[in-house]
Amino acid sequence: MTKLAKPLAVSLGDPAGISPEIICDAWTRRADGRLPPFFVTGGADVLKAAAARRGLQVPLVVIDRPTEAVEAFADGLPVLGGPDGEYCPGEPDESGARLALASLTNASALVVSGQAAAIVTGPIAKSQLAKVGFAFPGQTEFVAAASGVPADDAVMMLAGPQLRTVPLTVHCALSEVPGRISIDLIRRRAAIVDRALRQDFGIAAPRIAICGLNPHAGESGRMGREEIEIIAPAVAALRAEGIDATGPHPADALFTEHARKTYDVAIAMYHDQALIPLKALDFDQGVNVTLGLPIVRTSPDHGTAFGIAGTGAARADAMIAAIRMAGEMAARRSGL
Structure with missing residues (x-):
C-alpha cells in the first residue's frame, strides 16, 4: 500500500x-488492492444505495475536510459532505449529471489547491453533462483547465499491465486525422510523454514507439505520404533532442507480444489505433492517465456502462488499478 500524507480525491461519476x-467495491478490496486512503466528493446516499444493491458491507464516514479521510479510511468509505441525489441505476438524467459535475468540480479544486494528493475520476456520460452546461470534450480537458493547463498540453495515456498507448488525436472524426497530425504536434506530445514516464513512472530512459498512420506505415509512399513528410521527420527531430523515439512503425505489428518488449509506450495517430489494442489486452485493468499536468489524474478506462449498472456484473478492477496508479504517481512526485 502506497503511503501518502494526503488522501486521494475520487469523483462520483454519473450516479x-x-x-x-x-x-x-474498491474500498472493500483496499487491502488486497494495495490502495492508499481515498475519499469521494459527495453522493453519500447514492454510494450507500449502490453498496446495498451490490450486497457490499460498506460503512460510510461523512467527513468535513480531506485530512479526516486518512484516519477514517480503515473504518469506512470517507465521503466529503456535499451534493447528493437518488440512486437510479441505468436511468441517467439531468439531476444525476449535475451531481456528477459538482463532484468532479469539487474533487478537481481540492487537488489543485493541494488538499488531496491526486484525483481519480469516475466515468461520466458526456452527452448528459452537456445538458447541464459542461462545455468540454471530456474530463481530461476539464481537469486540464482546472489545473491551468492548455488542453493541447494535456496528453491522454492508456496504461495497463501489458501496454501503454497514447492517441495523438483523440475525439475527432477519422476523416479529420490526416489534417490534424503535424511534426510539431508529434514532437510536443512525445516530449510530454517522455517527461511523464521519467517523473511519474520511474522509467529512467523511456523508449517511445510511434505508429504510422497508413497501412504498412505507408509502404514507402504507396499508401500515403504522411509517414514520409510528417512522422519520420518528427521521429528524427525527437532523436536529435535526446528522446529515444522510433518509427513510423506499422500499427498492425506494433502491438504483438514480442514487439511490446521493445518500447515503454506507443504513440498512435488516432483514437482507435491506441485504444483497440489496449482494451483487447487490458480491458479490465486499463487506466486513463492524463500526462502534462501539475497534478495527478487517473480514471478507469471504461465508460458508465448504464446497461449493467446495479446488476452486480460490473468489475471494479479498472477502478482499483486507477486508484493504485494515482497513489503510486503521487508518491513519486512527493519523493516517497
Whole structure:
C-alpha cells in the first residue's frame, strides 16, 4: 500500500452508471488492492444505495475536510459532505449529471489547491453533462483547465499491465486525422510523454514507439505520404533532442507480444489505433492517465456502462488499478 500524507480525491461519476458501485467495491478490496486512503466528493446516499444493491458491507464516514479521510479510511468509505441525489441505476438524467459535475468540480479544486494528493475520476456520460452546461470534450480537458493547463498540453495515456498507448488525436472524426497530425504536434506530445514516464513512472530512459498512420506505415509512399513528410521527420527531430523515439512503425505489428518488449509506450495517430489494442489486452485493468499536468489524474478506462449498472456484473478492477496508479504517481512526485 502506497503511503501518502494526503488522501486521494475520487469523483462520483454519473450516479446512474457503474461508478458508485465499483468505488464501493474498491474500498472493500483496499487491502488486497494495495490502495492508499481515498475519499469521494459527495453522493453519500447514492454510494450507500449502490453498496446495498451490490450486497457490499460498506460503512460510510461523512467527513468535513480531506485530512479526516486518512484516519477514517480503515473504518469506512470517507465521503466529503456535499451534493447528493437518488440512486437510479441505468436511468441517467439531468439531476444525476449535475451531481456528477459538482463532484468532479469539487474533487478537481481540492487537488489543485493541494488538499488531496491526486484525483481519480469516475466515468461520466458526456452527452448528459452537456445538458447541464459542461462545455468540454471530456474530463481530461476539464481537469486540464482546472489545473491551468492548455488542453493541447494535456496528453491522454492508456496504461495497463501489458501496454501503454497514447492517441495523438483523440475525439475527432477519422476523416479529420490526416489534417490534424503535424511534426510539431508529434514532437510536443512525445516530449510530454517522455517527461511523464521519467517523473511519474520511474522509467529512467523511456523508449517511445510511434505508429504510422497508413497501412504498412505507408509502404514507402504507396499508401500515403504522411509517414514520409510528417512522422519520420518528427521521429528524427525527437532523436536529435535526446528522446529515444522510433518509427513510423506499422500499427498492425506494433502491438504483438514480442514487439511490446521493445518500447515503454506507443504513440498512435488516432483514437482507435491506441485504444483497440489496449482494451483487447487490458480491458479490465486499463487506466486513463492524463500526462502534462501539475497534478495527478487517473480514471478507469471504461465508460458508465448504464446497461449493467446495479446488476452486480460490473468489475471494479479498472477502478482499483486507477486508484493504485494515482497513489503510486503521487508518491513519486512527493519523493516517497
